[in-house]
Amino acid sequence: MEISIESKNTELYEQLARIGKVIVNPKRIELLDLLCQGERNVEALAVTAGLKITTASAHLQIMRAARLVEIRREGTHVYYRAASEEVCRFLSVLGELARDRLAEVERIMQDIAIGGDTERVSRTELLNRVRRGDVVVLDVRPTEEYEAGHIPGAYSIPLEHLEARLDGINPNVEVVAYCRGPLCLLAPQAVDILRKRGYRARCLEDGMPEWRRAGLETAAGVEDKPHTENPAQGDRTAKRRSREVHTVASQAEGGHAR
Amino acid sequence: MEISIESKNTELYEQLARIGKVIVNPKRIELLDLLCQGERNVEALAVTAGLKITTASAHLQIMRAARLVEIRREGTHVYYRAASEEVCRFLSVLGELARDRLAEVERIMQDIAIGGDTERVSRTELLNRVRRGDVVVLDVRPTEEYEAGHIPGAYSIPLEHLEARLDGINPNVEVVAYCRGPLCLLAPQAVDILRKRGYRARCLEDGMPEWRRAGLETAAGVEDKPHTENPAQGDRTAKRRSREVHTVASQAEGGHAR
DNA sequence: CTGCTATTCTATAGATTTATGGAAATATCT
């Protein structure tokens, strides 16, 4: 009666394997992770992941064939992005699984978190403390990713500029750094640097994609000098450059964070 | 100062790709799905997945290298099992992602669910109704999987025997069938058959692994003639064969379900 | 139209994966 149950089932597993094909290659996982931070064009992705453009493009085609990423054309540029939240969630689950199963992953995480304790700040704790103003939130991802979406009130200090800007950070307040997610090494490194300089610092649990997925508010673009001595105005989506955080006051008044 | 952040990061993605390697091959996904139902030895897995023993063994070695499965030796047999619940959860998420992103998957599901509506019964609804006794629960997976763990009170009628045993099922009660999970085709097919014969029938949402993961009670081994006209005794873990469900009464008294 | 730029397509050499026979290893049973 049925044509072939067997073949339907085989076909189903073949479809699942299409997704496997994306995550069988480390560079593709890296690209996907990047795309979960926000959209990017081919060249930017290639540079960040350390690939030749043609190679990056080839990888992206494969990811597109698996429908995990989508594109938006703008003039001669092609911007790639994760096809849905579900894709980023999958990546998180993959990370959790790897951490659960592969001792090597845990070891790498430990190698980085030299500072000792790996305790992280929960999202709810962060929200509360931001509202009380007794914490400084640091987004240590590249500027592009910060601009594509960040925790409201967070300062953008990409890891490579952290040492140079340390003196702008109030040493009397605990610093909470965050980055791309639980497997991203940027925030743990930032915390390590901060602690060596005498700051109290911890990482946020997870990173930006998980924050967004938790339904919490995000801000886009540049926040011009948020939380300076004189709080100033809104215009939160402005794209004006103002990369420097001149003053980092201990006063973080609520308002945007929820 | 740091030896190489870059290399640490690359190494991390390489670790994630180890897991990707498992799910890049459809047969390995099938094996993993099978293992999420319960442990099995190499030969049983090979037969069920339609593989030569050596091929199956090779696949299993790869899965073992990725730490997604573990073994238990018993005499000359080697029993494989999913290494943790996390593994099965990952497989579920993969399925959800595939269904979300790949139209082909949705199409296949529709092809099977010819009966029209694809509405499924939730776990909580099922629990309530089992307690009220106005539902018959059918486990349509192979007997081995039923014995490795099933919903308490469910009857084991592997799909291929369903037609032959239809007359044992009370036509006045709705039937709820379940199988391996949301992408498994056994239960939808069972429902199709049942409806054609005039039964009211629906699928359970998801399947056995999700049920277990939800923390709900499971039973192992053979339930000898549960819920017959004379309810009889316990001895729920007995391994005695008693595959036939002679009478399927509408009376499903509570007690085991929760 | 003519460059110019960003991206994709095509071709290819080298590496990897797959399925599978046949040998080897391991445990059990006489």
Next chain:
DNA sequence: AGATATTTCCATAAATCTATAGAATAGCAG
């Protein structure tokens, strides 16, 4: 110990994947 059964290891041919150079394509600015 020898025979048997289950599983893994080894070798191999065919298929696939990877990175990349070079050519082709498409939007944009003159």
